[in-house]
Amino acid sequence: MPYRAMKESLNAVIDSLSDGILVTDKQGKIILYNQKAEAFLGIQGKAALDHPVQKHIRNDVLVGIINKILKLELPLPYRAEEVCLMDIGNIRLRVHVNPVRDEHGLLIGSVTLLHDMAQLSAIDKIKGNFLSMVSHQLKSPLSSTLLQTSILLDGIVGEFNEKQRDLLQKVRNKIKGMVDLIHDILDVCYIEEGGYLTQIENLDLAEILQRTVELMQPQIQDKNIVLHVKIEDHLPLIIGNKSSVEAMFINLINNAIKYTPSEGQVSVEMSENAQNVQIEVSDTGIGVENEDIPRIFDKFYRVRSETTKNISGTGLGLSIVKSVVDAHRGAINVESKVGEGTIFTVLLPVK
Amino acid sequence: MEKKKILLVDDDADFTEAVKLLLESRSYDVTVANDGKEGLKKVQTEGPNLIILDVMMPEMDGYQVCAKLKADPKYRQIPILLLTAVGEAITTTSYTKEMGMKTEADDYIPKPVEPVVLVERVENILRIS
Numbered sequence: 001m002p003y004r005a006m007k008e009s010l011n012a013v014i015d016s017l018s019d020g021i022l023v024t025d026k027q028g029k030i031i032l033y034n035q036k037a038e039a040f041l042g043i044q045g046k047a048a049l050d051h052p053v054q055k056h057i058r059n060d061v062l063v064g065i066i067n068k069i070l071k072l073e074l075p076l077p078y079r080a081e082e083v084c085l086m087d088i089g090n091i092r093l094r095v096h097v098n099p100v101r102d103e104h105g106l107l108i109g110s111v112t113l114l115h116d117m118a119q120l121s122a123i124d125k126i127k128g129n130f131l132s133m134v135s136h137q138l139k140s141p142l143s144s145t146l147l148q149t150s151i152l153l154d155g156i157v158g159e160f161n162e163k164q165r166d167l168l169q170k171v172r173n174k175i176k177g178m179v180d181l182i183h184d185i186l187d188v189c190y191i192e193e194g195g196y197l198t199q200i201e202n203l204d205l206a207e208i209l210q211r212t213v214e215l216m217q218p219q220i221q222d223k224n225i226v227l228h229v230k231i232e233d234h235l236p237l238i239i240g241n242k243s244s245v246e247a248m249f250i251n252l253i254n255n256a257i258k259y260t261p262s263e264g265q266v267s268v269e270m271s272e273n274a275q276n277v278q279i280e281v282s283d284t285g286i287g288v289e290n291e292d293i294p295r296i297f298d299k300f301y302r303v304r305s306e307t308t309k310n311i312s313g314t315g316l317g318l319s320i321v322k323s324v325v326d327a328h329r330g331a332i333n334v335e336s337k338v339g340e341g342t343i344f345t346v347l348l349p350v351k
Numbered sequence: 352m353e354k355k356k357i358l359l360v361d362d363d364a365d366f367t368e369a370v371k372l373l374l375e376s377r378s379y380d381v382t383v384a385n386d387g388k389e390g391l392k393k394v395q396t397e398g399p400n401l402i403i404l405d406v407m408m409p410e411m412d413g414y415q416v417c418a419k420l421k422a423d424p425k426y427r428q429i430p431i432l433l434l435t436a437v438g439e440a441i442t443t444t445s446y447t448k449e450m451g452m453k454t455e456a457d458d459y460i461p462k463p464v465e466p467v468v469l470v471e472r473v474e475n476i477l478r479i480s
Contacts (some may be wrong), residue, residue: 139436140407143463144365150466151369156376179463 020093020114023100026107028053028070040088040114059088062112065097069110072099076107085117085200092117131189138182146175177312184316187247188299191323202237203245205277205348209270212249219257220266227253228267235270235277236350240328248324251317252281252344258311259342260285276330276347287338296334297322321346354380355477358399360390360416361434362408370403373466374473387411391419394426401477404456406435417456430480432472436462 001009014021020037024030030048038045041057048056054063065082072080082097093114100109149172151157153165160168213229220227256266260283269280286307288296295301300315302308321344325332328348336342357379361367364385371381382397384390387408394402402420406413413433420426433456458476460469 135436139462140363140366143436144363144369146463147366147369147373147466151372154373154376154466156372 018116022112022114023109024053024066024070025109026070028067030056031109037114040091040093040116042089059086061086062095065095066110066112069097069099070107072107074106076101076105094120127189131186135182135186139179142175142179142182146172146179149175173312177314181314181316184314184320187320188316188323191244191247191320191327199241199243200239201242203240203242204235204237205245205270205279206231206235208242208245209249209268209279212246212253213268216250216253216257219254223257223260223262223264225257225260225262226265228265230267230269232271235272238277238328238348239351240348244324244327248321248346251321252279252346255317255321256281256283256285256342256344258313259283259308272350273347276349279346279348280343282341282343284341287340287342288334288336289338293334293336354378355401356380356382356397356399357473358382358384358390358393358397358402360384360387360402360408360413361405362386363405366405370469373469377470379473387413387416390416394420394429399429400480401430401432401473403432403434403473406433428480430457430476432457432476433459434462434464435459
């Protein structure tokens with residue numbers, strides 16, 4: 001195909017995309033964009049071609065992000081992508097900006113993808129409704145059954161012998177496990193479907209952690225665990241989704257309690273580390289074998305051994321933690337010694 | 352002392368039976384309504400001290416019943432305890448609580464509920480009112 005024909009058909013292709021696309025060279029000069037980008041950014045036809053981004057794009061945040069990507073230093077990070085939500089006019093856009101690299105990995109420009117959220121929000125809504133329907137349909141009967149077993153165990157309608165009580169207690173525990181599983185599945189869906197993106201605010205992690213710890217007192221007291229909490233003063237705020245960060249704390253601490261024998265110790269320390277808030281959750285629990293560490297964040301993965309067979313769980317707790325950390329562009333690290341304990345270290349960037 | 356009257360509105364008969372057994376064992380007088388409309392009727396005939404209201408019910412849901420009662424000067428002072436299995440898990444804190452407050456319910460408990468918790472909340476709410 002001759003060069004001109006190829007270029008025309010390529011232009012036709014990118015003009016047919018439902019997302020906006022905008023490409024700059026290394027100096028920030030616009031070298032390519034499609035019709036959707038014209039519409040989203042309010043550019044008149046091809047007027048912006050060969051001009052610097054700031055001349056035709058009225059949105060300072062977007063210009064800032066593109067310039068930030070163009071100033072990336074070598075070696076380029078593996079994931080340099082910047083993602084953000086932006087309201088341009090009355091359209092809500094999800095914006096992805098990536099560096100363009102040549103075959104040697106050198107930075108030669110930037111590419112911006114503009115995605116209209118309206119469609120996505122509609123789908124999210126349907127999915128959200130569907131999920132809450134499912135959760136209701138499953139949870140309502142389970143709630144009734146759970147209450148029925150509680151009342152039987154409570155002796156309100158008569159006493160049972162020991163064996164009957166024991167069996168009933170097992171039934172009850174199974175039902176409880178199923179309810180926990182439904183909650184965890186809903187958490188995973190919420191985070192992975194990007195639910196966190198719609199509600200982002202400044203978060204005071206110290207406050208969230210303290211509240212979580214209060215919520216968890218029953219589990220802590222049940223096992224006679226000694227919990228130490230140490231929070232550095234004046235921690236910076238982070239930007240994130242409150243309920244998913246809460247879920248992260250709950251699952252990290254729950255996990256520590258679960259795998260620590262009675263009378264053991266769990267400690268949570270929070271401090272500032274470079275441009276991050278560092279959260280360290282350590283326990284004096286049973287620890288994780290080295291070979292299991294790479295898999296503990298997998299969904300439904302549970303370490304199977306003599307020591308863990310009596311510990312109940314859904315196998316989703318740590319995968320929820322990982323999803324939340326990823327969603328906040330943080331990092332998580334695990335150190336463990338079998339028989340001595342485990343330390344989870346989470347870094348959440350301050351922005 | 353006269354027994355306090357509780358009106359329990361929920362379409363799940365197994366659930367209402369269990370809650371009734373539980374609360375009666377704690378010396379409350381419990382009347383059951385199986386849907387929102389019946390609930391509104393029984394508020395008038397029974398004059399309860401407390402209404403325990405499920406959110407998800409066919410035809411008229413708990414939010415609607417709650418809004419109706421709170422808009423009526425004759426009944427607005429009756430405390431309402433919302434029970435819900437909707438929007439659980441992560442969204443609990445924002446969604447359910449917010450909905451509870453929007454409808455001016457006096458308290459809310461997520462399902463499944465522990466008997467101890469339910470009894471404690473019922474006692475609390477009746478003590479305050």
